[in-house]
Amino acid sequence: MQTFSKRVSMTVVKRLPKYYQYLTDLQDQHIEKISSKELAAMMGLTASQIRQDLNSFGAYGQQGYGYKVKELKEAIRKILGLDLQYNCIIIGSGNLGHAIVNYERFKEEGIHFKAMFDVDPDQIGKKVGDVTVYHMDDLDAFVAHHKIDICILSVPQKVGQETTDRVVELGIKAILNFVPLDLTVPDDVVVESVNITDSLFTLTYLINEEEENE
Structure with a gap:
């Protein structure tokens, strides 16, 4: 994986990821080049912001020509580390976990789900696609025999931190957190949190603010 200045x-x-998605869409439309101004208009940014962002990772584009869509997409793909393969587990086999496993795009980008874990006896042994649901008692042994890069956490809030502590002890260094909780982890572990409740409550605020301003 490429490394860049902190x-x-x-x-x-x-x-x-937003650049990558837009460039993927452009490539699917067989568009071969795009200017910073055109890309900025699509993404709601300024042309100078586009150039500044991309220059943070190297020299891309040509003055008066713009960017070659395929080349820039592949460059960002490598910057994101999507040219590599990642093994993931999901803790919590509810509806959210099922939706994540069944999203085909992840496989296309080298993200492979190796197992799901739960404590619900009705879930143990079931398959979600080609991914088996194991009991949490099997977590340590499974991770010991598989190289797991990422853990996706979708458990009740009351067990969020203790589950995180267990994952960290097993040596997993990246966690995608769907638990509405600010997790405490060591400095060498990275956490990306997605709080759907916060997003919905932000929307309810914005809806009411707009109505008050009318």
Whole structure:
């Protein structure tokens, strides 16, 4: 995986998947080149912001020509590490876990789900697609025999931190967290949290703010 200066802000890093998605869409439309101005208009940014973001990772594009869509997409794919393969587990085999496993795009980008874990006896032994649901008692042994890069956490809030502690002890260094909880982890473990409740409550605020301003 490529490494870049830590001076690249997380704001820029978090825009990279959006660049990748737009460039993928452009390539699917057989568009071969695009200017920073055109890309900025699509993404709701400025042309200078596009150039500044991309220059953080190297020299891309040509003045007066713009960017070659395929080349820029592949460059961002490598920056995101999507040219590599990742083994994932999901803890919590509810509806959210099922939806994640069944999303075909992840396989296309080298993200492979190796197992799901739960404590519900009705779930143990079932398959979600080609992924088996195991009991949490089997977690340690499974991770010991498989190289797991990412853990997706979708468990009740009351067991969120203790489950995280267990995952960290097993040596997993990346967690995608769907638990509405600020997890505490060591400095060498990265956590990306997705709080659907916060997003919905933000929407309810914005709806009411708009109505008050009418």
